[in-house]
Structures are given as structure tokens and as C-alpha cells.
Amino acid sequence: MTVKSTTRARKKAAPGVPDKASAGSAAPELVQLLTPEGERVEHPDYPLTVTPEELRALYRDLVLVRRFDAEATSLQRQGELGLWASLLGQEAAQVGSGRAMRPGDYAFPTYREHGVAWCRDVDPLNLLGMFRGVNNGGWDPNEKNFHLYTIVIGAQTLHATGYAMGITKDGTDDAVIAYFGDGASSQGDVNEAFTFASVYNSPVVFFCQNNQWAISEPTTVQTRIPLYRRASGFGFPGVRVDGNDVLACLAVTRWALDRARTGQGPVLVEAFTYRMGAHTTSDDPTRYRQSEETEAWKAKDPILRLKAHLEKEGLGDEAFFAEVEAESEKLGLRVREGVRSMPDPDPTLIFDHVYTEQHPLVDEERAEYEAYAASFEGEQH
Amino acid sequence: MAGQLSIAKALNGALRKSLENDPKTVLMGEDIGKLGGVFRITDGLQKDFGDDRVMDTPLAESGIMGTAIGLALRGYRPVVEIQFDGFVYPAFDQIVSQLAKMHARALGHVKMPVTVRIPFGGGIGAVEHHSESHEAYFAHTAGLRVVSPSNAHDAHWMLRQAIESDDPVIFLEPKRRYWDKGEVGEDPMLPLHSARIVRPGTDATLIAYGPMVKVCQEAAQAAEEDGRHLEVVDLRSLSPIDFPTLEESLKRTGRGIVVHEAPVFLGLGAELAARLTERCFYHLEAPILRVGGYHAPYPPSRVEETYLPDLDRVLDAVDRALAY
Numbered sequence: 001m002t003v004k005s006t007t008r009a010r011k012k013a014a015p016g017v018p019d020k021a022s023a024g025s026a027a028p029e030l031v032q033l034l035t036p037e038g039e040r041v042e043h044p045d046y047p048l049t050v051t052p053e054e055l056r057a058l059y060r061d062l063v064l065v066r067r068f069d070a071e072a073t074s075l076q077r078q079g080e081l082g083l084w085a086s087l088l089g090q091e092a093a094q095v096g097s098g099r100a101m102r103p104g105d106y107a108f109p110t111y112r113e114h115g116v117a118w119c120r121d122v123d124p125l126n127l128l129g130m131f132r133g134v135n136n137g138g139w140d141p142n143e144k145n146f147h148l149y150t151i152v153i154g155a156q157t158l159h160a161t162g163y164a165m166g167i168t169k170d171g172t173d174d175a176v177i178a179y180f181g182d183g184a185s186s187q188g189d190v191n192e193a194f195t196f197a198s199v200y201n202s203p204v205v206f207f208c209q210n211n212q213w214a215i216s217e218p219t220t221v222q223t224r225i226p227l228y229r230r231a232s233g234f235g236f237p238g239v240r241v242d243g244n245d246v247l248a249c250l251a252v253t254r255w256a257l258d259r260a261r262t263g264q265g266p267v268l269v270e271a272f273t274y275r276m277g278a279h280t281t282s283d284d285p286t287r288y289r290q291s292e293e294t295e296a297w298k299a300k301d302p303i304l305r306l307k308a309h310l311e312k313e314g315l316g317d318e319a320f321f322a323e324v325e326a327e328s329e330k331l332g333l334r335v336r337e338g339v340r341s342m343p344d345p346d347p348t349l350i351f352d353h354v355y356t357e358q359h360p361l362v363d364e365e366r367a368e369y370e371a372y373a374a375s376f377e378g379e380q381h
Numbered sequence: 382m383a384g385q386l387s388i389a390k391a392l393n394g395a396l397r398k399s400l401e402n403d404p405k406t407v408l409m410g411e412d413i414g415k416l417g418g419v420f421r422i423t424d425g426l427q428k429d430f431g432d433d434r435v436m437d438t439p440l441a442e443s444g445i446m447g448t449a450i451g452l453a454l455r456g457y458r459p460v461v462e463i464q465f466d467g468f469v470y471p472a473f474d475q476i477v478s479q480l481a482k483m484h485a486r487a488l489g490h491v492k493m494p495v496t497v498r499i500p501f502g503g504g505i506g507a508v509e510h511h512s513e514s515h516e517a518y519f520a521h522t523a524g525l526r527v528v529s530p531s532n533a534h535d536a537h538w539m540l541r542q543a544i545e546s547d548d549p550v551i552f553l554e555p556k557r558r559y560w561d562k563g564e565v566g567e568d569p570m571l572p573l574h575s576a577r578i579v580r581p582g583t584d585a586t587l588i589a590y591g592p593m594v595k596v597c598q599e600a601a602q603a604a605e606e607d608g609r610h611l612e613v614v615d616l617r618s619l620s621p622i623d624f625p626t627l628e629e630s631l632k633r634t635g636r637g638i639v640v641h642e643a644p645v646f647l648g649l650g651a652e653l654a655a656r657l658t659e660r661c662f663y664h665l666e667a668p669i670l671r672v673g674g675y676h677a678p679y680p681p682s683r684v685e686e687t688y689l690p691d692l693d694r695v696l697d698a699v700d701r702a703l704a705y
Contacts, residue, residue: 162451
């Protein structure tokens with residue numbers, strides 16, 4: 001009996017076959033403030049007032065972030081980066097949530113949060129260091145309150161929760177966002193983070209970008225219920241938001257952060273979106289998903305819908321769009337040139353910062369390496 | 382701190398002092414509050430410092446470690462208690478991939494002043510997963526410091542030094558010695574990572590740490606009756622290792638025997654034997670021998686005495702070393 005029903009559920013939720021009852025369904029709980037056609041709609045629980053300037057600034061963010069991402073993908077193809085994890089399709093989820101943060105708030109990203117990094121004013125070139133292989137992160141997390149990229153899936157949600165526990169001890173009104181994906185929702189660490197945040201009532205927003213795919217595994221391999229509903233079992237609210245709607249992501253995340261910073265505890269936000277590209281430049285999505293599905297999501301593009309809205313409302317003229325385009329060209333150039341001129345580190349970097357204080361073994365091995373390297377000096381190559 | 386204190390009380394005093402000295406020091410663990418920990422190491426601390434600083438946590442070791450890392454990022458100095466050695470494995474990723482590497486990944490911009498206290502080793506007649514000696518995993522991991530005291534004085538002072546360190550420290554408490562008493566002096570006497578010659582000798586050097594130091598001292602005492610003068614070195618620090626002290630001793634005695642509860646295969650003794658052989662080759666009269674656990678899961682408690690090195694097994698190795 002059980003086996004039979006499991007088989008049926010799996011079958012129903014097969015990629016490309018819409019199923020309203022499954023975890024992969026967007027209807028009907030989705031919070032949306034801007035339709036795919038660019039129509040502004042209201043939601044009773046998440047009111048949002050945005051000025052034309054703010055709308056244009058969000059548009060600019062989305063375009064520049066996409067341009068940066070495209071540039072990085074090209075740089076990988078040209079051999080300048082070893083790997084790239086594209087955020088294509090997820091710009092609104094990242095910019096909307098990133099722009100909801102205050103300067104004192106803190107973000108704990110995965111390795112795909114380039115749009116959030118942009119909102120936190122982290123230099124895009126810093127993000128490329130680890131993908132080029134010149135460092136394993138390397139920026140100062142405390143400078144922009146943006147933690148290093150975390151590669152082990154879900155581990156950062158606990159760091160975010162611990163950081164939030166510290167905020168509670170300090171008595172400030174800062175808040176934290178823990179970023180993760182649909183695949184990470186299965187990790188023990190994520191579920192432990194939910195538990196800790198809940199029982200300590202910590203000011204952390206769990207922001208899950210459900211981009212439908214964990215490399216080759218659809219969300220139905222991770223869950224039998226919509227992910228946002230997981231929150232109820234842990235004792236805090238969960239909301240599913242249209243992840244391709246930058247305004248909805250902004251409004252819902254701002255609400256969640258304000259709730260967190262006023263002592264009302266964590267929230268799980270599930271941003272329902274789609275990974276338009278491959279998992280990384282090493283991945284081949286044609287092996288596991290159908291192009292019809294990707295095509296269907298193209299119609300929900302986060303940038304096109306905001307552009308349509310700006311045009312429809314007369315908030316952006318040709319000059320504005322041309323200006324953003326020109327800026328994106330400049331950004332692309334800066335990233336290209338910056339990566340190509342990024343120097344390889346001195347090999348003795350290996351021995352730097354292993355410990356904060358002296359460690360005889362590291363000192364000894366550094367000296368051995370340096371003596372070995374010096375033995376080649378003066379040799380003809 | 383006049384008078385004799387058990388290791389358990391010495392550790393408790395160290396935690397109390399650390400909480401008093403630094404408002405950013407916080408204790409985290411399972412049952413460490415009202416209960417005072419299953420071994421009572423945190424006895425009375427929550428009552429005196431509050432549940433904001435001495436925190437009972439959910440029963441999730443990865444969660445404890447991961448949130449301790451987050452607290453450290455926020456400027457706190459967490460001291461984590463893992464209830465038993467065998468329960469640290471669920472936190473392995475957070476320790477070896479996150480905690481140990483964070484400082485290097487951030488190119489030095491962040492520090493991880495986290496102390497992980499783990500009661501380790503066997504000999505208390507416990508059930509499965511309560512008698513593990515996993516020091517090699519942690520000593521093998523760059524970024525971690527690993528220490529283990531063998532007596533009350535070191536338990537107190539080494540724990541205070543570990544908590545003051547800006548690097549993550551794995552602090553292995555010899556649980557079967559928790560109730561052994563000793564004098565706790567007024568100052569630490571040694572830096573955290575120095576070894577100590579606890580008994581001078583001339584014929585061979587016994588190298589041990591944590592619970593095995595006492596076994597080696599007893600073995601040396603027994604050997605004395607046969608006219609053999611064994612030196613005993615308490616390693617104290619397993620990463621880094623104080624090689625100068627060991628080299629000096631080996632060059633005098635010409636023979637070395639490493640003793641630990643952990644399995645011999647790829648245990649700390651393997652590294653000690655290899656390095657000391659490289660450094661003392663022309664001074665050695667015999668290969669450096671190892672006495673330790675077997676390459677088998679830690680056995681049921683009724684036969685653990687067979688698994689654990691004891692006085693006779695140490696002396697048997699001494700015989701073999703002297704026979705070369």
C-alpha cells in the first residue's frame with residue numbers, strides 16, 4: 001500500500017508534469033506583488049510602498065547582477081575561472097531579500113549568493129577569487145556583514161543561528177539571514193538550525209531559494225510537502241513567496257527581518273524560483289530536465305517583469321534603460337579585466353593563517369618548503 | 382588553590398574563572414545547566430552565571446558546534462561540552478571543515494576562539510560509544526589545537542589556557558581520571574603546548590598523555606624494582622607536539638615507547654615514531670615501539686581491560702625495546 005502510493009506520488013511529480021498537489025507546485029499560497037506581465041498587485045499581509053527611484057534602483061541591481069553572472073560564466077568558459085555557480089533566474093530572490101537588510105544585519109550565503117553580495121556592497125571581484133583558485137574566500141566577513149561562501153550544504157544555517165543567538169545576548173535589534181536551497185532543506189544541519197533558532201527565539205530569517213533543482217534532483221526527491229510548511233513543525237511561520245518577483249521578496253523579507261529584530265523569532269521564507277542555468281559550469285542539465293520546463297519559466301523572468309512594469313507606468317524611459325545597459329557593459333569590462341589581471345598567490349600562502357598564533361609544525365614545514373624552493377634558485381629552466 | 386582537588390573539580394574551577402574573567406565566555410552543551418553535566422564538570426555554574434552564559438542546548442552535536450561557530454563570529458568565546466567522546470562524530474563536519482578552516486578561509490580576518498571539551502577514553506565500564514579515543518582525527522586536522530591533561534593541575538590551567546587561545550582547541554578530558562586528586566598550583570608553570578618529563582630515567586622513554594600517563598608512571602615504578610630506570614614524558618599537547626623535549630629525552634635514553642588507548646594503527650604513536658626516528662636515528666638503540674588499542678571497535682566493557690594498555694603490556698614493550 002505504502003509502496004504503491006509512493007510510486008504514484010513520484011510519478012505524478014515527474015519533471016515537466018505539473019501537479020498542483022505536489023511540493024513542486026507554486027499555487028495557491030504564493031505571495032506575489034508583481035505579476036509576470038508586470039502588473040502591480042496588492043497582498044493584504046505584505047503591503048509595500050516603493051518610490052519610482054527605488055523601483056529603478058531595483059531594476060539596476062537585477063540587470064547588473066545578471067551581467068556580472070553572465071560575465072563570470074564566460075570567464076569560466078575562457079579558462080579564467082575553474083568553476084562558476086550561476087544565479088541566472090534567481091536575481092529577484094537575492095536582490096529582493098538583500099535589499100530588505102539593514103546595514104547592521106548579517107547574511108550567511110551559500111556559494112550562489114552573488115546577488116546578495118552585490119546588495120551588501122561586496123566587490124564582485126572578491127567573489128571570483130575562490131572560483132579562480134587564488135583563495136578560499138578571503139574577504140573580511142565583518143566589513144560588509146556578509147559571511148564567506150559556504151560549500152558544505154546547509155552548514156552556514158547553523159553559523160547564522162549562532163550569530164543570531166549572539167545578537168540576542170547583545171540586546172541589539174540586528175537580524176540575520178541564512179541562505180540555503182531546496183536540496184539543503186534535507187540536511188541535518190538545516191533542521192538543527194531550525195530547532196536552535198526556534199527554542200532560543202533567535203532573530204534569524206531562513207531564506208530558502210527553492211530553485212526546483214539540487215543539481216539533478218528535483219524538489220520532489222527532498223520533500224513531500226511544500227518546503228515553507230516545514231516551519232510549522234518547528235514552531236515558527238513559513239511563507240512562500242514568488243521568488244521571481246523582486247517586490248514580493250523585498251516585502252516578505254523585510255517583514256520577516258522586522259519580526260525577527262523585534263523579538264518574535266525566526267521565519268522560513270521559501271522563495272519559489274527556478275535555476276535557469278546549470279548547477280555549475282561543470283553540470284549538464286540536458287541529462288535530467290526537459291527544455292519545456294525551462295522555457296515555461298522564461299516567461300516568469302524577474303527582470304522582464306520589472307521592466308514591463310516600469311515601461312507601463314512610465315517610470316523608466318529609454319535613456320534610463322540605456323544608462324543601465326551602459327553601466328552593465330562597464331561592469332562586465334571591469335570584471336573581465338580584474339579577473340585576468342588577478343595574480344596567482346605566492347605558494348607560501350599555504351602556510352598563512354592556519355592558526356592565529358605560532359604553531360611549530362606549520363613554521364617547520366614552511367621553512368622546509370622555502371629551503372627546498374631556494375635550492376632551485378639560479379638553475380636554468 | 383591550596384589542597385587536593387579532583388580533576389573534575391579542577392576543571393570546574395577553570396570554567397568558573399574563565400566565566401568570571403571574560404563576559405564573552407559562554408558554555409554550551411547537553412545537560413550542563415541544572416544537572417551540572419553528566420560528569421558534574423559544570424556543577425553550579427548555571428546557578429551562578431545564569432542560563433544566558435551556561436546554556437543547555439538541544440540534543441544535536443552538529444547544532445551545538447555550528448552555533449558555537451556563529452557565536453564566535455559575533456565575538457563570543459564559546460566553550461562546548463560534548464557529553465561523551467562517541468557523540469562528537471555528528472559534529473565532525475562542523476569541527477574539521479568549518480571550525481578548523483574558518484580563520485584560513487577568511488585570510489585571517491576572523492578568529493575561532495572555541496574550546497571543545499570532550500571526556501575521552503575507556504576504563505569506566507561504559508556501554509558502546511562512551512570510551513572512544515579519537516585524538517588522531519583532530520590532531521590530523523590543520524587549524525585545530527589538541528591537548529589532554531593527565532592531572533588536576535594541568536586540567537585546571539590547560540583548560541584556562543585553551544579558553545584564552547584565539548584558535549579552536551580540542552580539549553580531551555581523561556574521563557576515567559576525573560576523580561583522581563592532586564595539587565593545583567598558583568600558576569600554570571608551562572605554556573599550553575609544552576610536554577613535561579614527569580619522571581626522569583635513563584634506560585628508555587615512555588611517552589603518554591591523558592589517562593595513560595598514570596599507567597606509565599606505575600610501569601616505571603615497577604621497572605625500578607627490576608633495576609630499570611624509565612623516563613616518563615607527559616605529552617600534554619597532541620597538536621602541536623613538543624618535539625624538542627621528546628628528542629632530548631630519546632637522545633639520552635636511546636629507546637622510546639609510545640602508549641595510548643587509541644588503536645595503534647595510524648594513531649598518534651605512528652607519527653611520533655616516524656618523526657622521532659628521523660630526528661634521533663643515530664641515537665636510537667631500538668625502533669620506537671607502540672602500545673595501544675587494537676584495530677577493532679572498542680569492546681564490550683567486560684573485556685575492555687584486554688583492549689586497554691596496562692602496566693604489563695607497557696613492561697612487555699619495555700622488555701622488547703631493551704632486547705635490541
